[in-house]
Amino acid sequence: MGPVVTPAQSMNARKRMSTGDRRRQIIDGAIKFFAEHGLAGQLRQLTKELGITHALLYHYFPTKDALIKQVYEDVFEARWKPEWAGLLDNKNLSPTEKLTAFYADYSATFLTHDFVRILIFSGLSDRSISDRFMEMLRTHLIPRLIRETRKHCNRRTRAKPSNRELELLMGLHGGIFYIAMRRWVYGQAIYDVTSPQAELEIITDRVVSYLLSAETFFKMD
Structure with a gap:
């Protein structure tokens, strides 16, 4: 059993954390908290889990909306890769190669535990996060995929x-998002996780199936 930490020692440890580190601690904790409890989770519970006071939390984020906005920026906006546009615009690759490469990287970048669960929870509440993310898809991604x-x-x-x-x-x-939903929402195994190529194979199959379907549906146009 380790040494007992007194309240005074715990307070001193908190005081020693720099402003940047403390802000980062709160954001990382909020991401995990909202992914587990949803956006309706109470900040009182968050501060308890972080071991900080309400006053300290509000010093960095005066409102819950401000904290949720920061979570969105970290989990959604910060992960968006400008190079995806270059990949999809690359004239040296076929549409099959582009879509497969894009979705493989998109899945690895976005479809994590925190992203999927926060997106779902947002859609079930005020949609403040899910609507903003869907608008980003409509603006930056969907036109290129249709093209x-x-x-x-x-x-x-x-x-x-x-x-x-x-x-x-x-x-x-x-369909590709549902792979992550099965994993992070339903807790279901979807493929042999010991095989590094398994998820890429699933994504490749879905892209090829999609393009074959598109050929069939639009061959008369």
Whole structure:
């Protein structure tokens, strides 16, 4: 059994933490807390788990909304990779290669325990996070994925994506997201985790299936 830490010693340890380290501790703790308890989780419980006072939390984040905004920036915006645009715009790769490479990296980057659970909890509450993230997808990602799908199907059009195109694409996007949901929400094994190629194979299969379906649906256009 280790030495007993007195309240005074614990307080001194907290005081020694730098401003930057303390802020980082609160953000990391909030990410884990909201991923476990949802965005409706009480900040009183968060401060208890972090071992800090309400006053200290509010010194860094005056409102719960301010803390949730920071969590969004860390878990969602900060993970977005500008190089994905370059990958999808690369004229030396086929649409199959682009979509497979993109979704493999997207899955590894975004579809983590914290991301998936916070996104789901947001969708079940005020949608403040899920709506912002979906808008980022609509702005930066979906137009490029539709363009590559059309290229694969030899569809020479720059028209606004149709509802059918969008729903077909969401079938691919949602199917890959569901891999992570099974893991992080339902707690279900989805493949042999000892095989580093297993998830890539699943993603490849889904991309190929999506593009084959697109060919079938749009061959008469």
